Amino acid sequence: MNQEAKTIRTFSLLDFITKWGTLLTIAILILVFSLTMDTFFTLSNLITIMRAVSIVTVVAIGMTFSLTVGGMDLSVGATATLANTICMSLFVWNAMGSRPGGTLLAILITVGVCTLVGLLNSLLIVRLKIPDMLATLSTMFVLEGVATTFAGGGAINENMVKNGVTATGKVSEAFRVIGRAPAIIIIMLFIVLIIFVFLTYTKHGRFLYAVGGNSEAARLSGININRYRTIAYILSAMLAAVGGILIGARVGNAQINSGTPYLMGSVAAAHIGMSVAGIGRPNALGTLVGAVLIGVLENGLIMAAVPYYSVNIFKGIVLAIALALNYARKK
Numbered sequence: 001m002n003q004e005a006k007t008i009r010t011f012s013l014l015d016f017i018t019k020w021g022t023l024l025t026i027a028i029l030i031l032v033f034s035l036t037m038d039t040f041f042t043l044s045n046l047i048t049i050m051r052a053v054s055i056v057t058v059v060a061i062g063m064t065f066s067l068t069v070g071g072m073d074l075s076v077g078a079t080a081t082l083a084n085t086i087c088m089s090l091f092v093w094n095a096m097g098s099r100p101g102g103t104l105l106a107i108l109i110t111v112g113v114c115t116l117v118g119l120l121n122s123l124l125i126v127r128l129k130i131p132d133m134l135a136t137l138s139t140m141f142v143l144e145g146v147a148t149t150f151a152g153g154g155a156i157n158e159n160m161v162k163n164g165v166t167a168t169g170k171v172s173e174a175f176r177v178i179g180r181a182p183a184i185i186i187i188m189l190f191i192v193l194i195i196f197v198f199l200t201y202t203k204h205g206r207f208l209y210a211v212g213g214n215s216e217a218a219r220l221s222g223i224n225i226n227r228y229r230t231i232a233y234i235l236s237a238m239l240a241a242v243g244g245i246l247i248g249a250r251v252g253n254a255q256i257n258s259g260t261p262y263l264m265g266s267v268a269a270a271h272i273g274m275s276v277a278g279i280g281r282p283n284a285l286g287t288l289v290g291a292v293l294i295g296v297l298e299n300g301l302i303m304a305a306v307p308y309y310s311v312n313i314f315k316g317i318v319l320a321i322a323l324a325l326n327y328a329r330k331k
Contacts (some may be wrong), residue, residue: 004061016312022276025318026293027297033300040303051181053288053295055188055246058265059259060273060287061195062239066272067282068199069232070212071132075280076266076271077238078143080115080259083244088156088254097172097271106175111241117143118237122230140263148256157253171252179249181259187246188288196284208232209281265294293318 059076066073072230087110096102124135160167177183199205203295210218211228244259272293273286294315301311
């Protein structure tokens with residue numbers, strides 16, 4: 001009887017860790033960094049963390065959509081790069097910022113073009129039956145090449161010289177505002193809330209989960225699995241595009257492969273999010289928590305003078321632990 005009680009306690013502890021380990025880790029990291037660095041737990045630094053987390057979260061929400069249908073979109077970082085490049089070119093080369101409604105139009109054009117990326121991915125995956133990771137890996141290389149070629153192999157910024165001519169277009173102030181706090185944080189939270197409601201409380205969200213959980217059972221239930229897989233990859237590309245637009249709004253220019261660093265963060269955030277509260281499936285709120293964990297860890301390590309090239313070691317370890325907890329719970 002004592003052995004049985006001990007076993008129950010062990011399982012209860014393991015269940016608690018797998019459900020709430022991510023939130024517990026965030027709390028421990030904040031406590032440790034706050035005790036060792038006076039400037040960590042300040043309003044300005046917390047805003048800095050959330051501002052950095054905002055872009056990762058938006059891109060990771062796109063990754064979350066591909067995960068809901070049992071896939072993975074490795075092209076989200078490259079799509080963000082393409083969006084950043086297109087949006088900045090519209091401001092700098094085409095002077096969209098000085099036209100009435102030009103800022104909104106530049107954003108809509110950028111999202112529209114990147115929607116084609118989602119259609120391309122769905123064509124490769126759904127129609128041509130190429131495994132999702134291989135298809136989106138191919139797309140990633142293509143998009144990085146297209147963005148770099150389109151930008152002429154360099155950055156796009158105000159007053160740049162192109163073909164011997166100085167660009168006269170300016171990034172509008174209205175566009176820059178969305179890259180600052182609190183606007184960028186509010187945009188991120190709004191997206192998280194909308195996607196959470198969509199996936200949790202709508203028929204289409206449940207259908208996406210059904211396709212990812214058991215595609216054959218979903219098909220036999222009358223769900224058009226090809227349609228919903230296509231929708232997932234289109235939404236993934238659109239949200240990655242929003243992430244790229246926010247990058248441009250935050251830094252005011254477009255750099256080569258500016259969205260690439262967000263791929264690893266989005267993969268980590270989306271997978272860490274699956275273990276939050278023991279949900280065991282991709283979800284918007286969990287993805288936000290995963291992004292916050294990465295943001296707190298990265299910010300604290302940088303403030304602790306850990307070399308930037310070593311930060312990924314710790315991020316990789318955190319991702320491995322989160323995956324271990326998630327998959328251990330499923331057994």
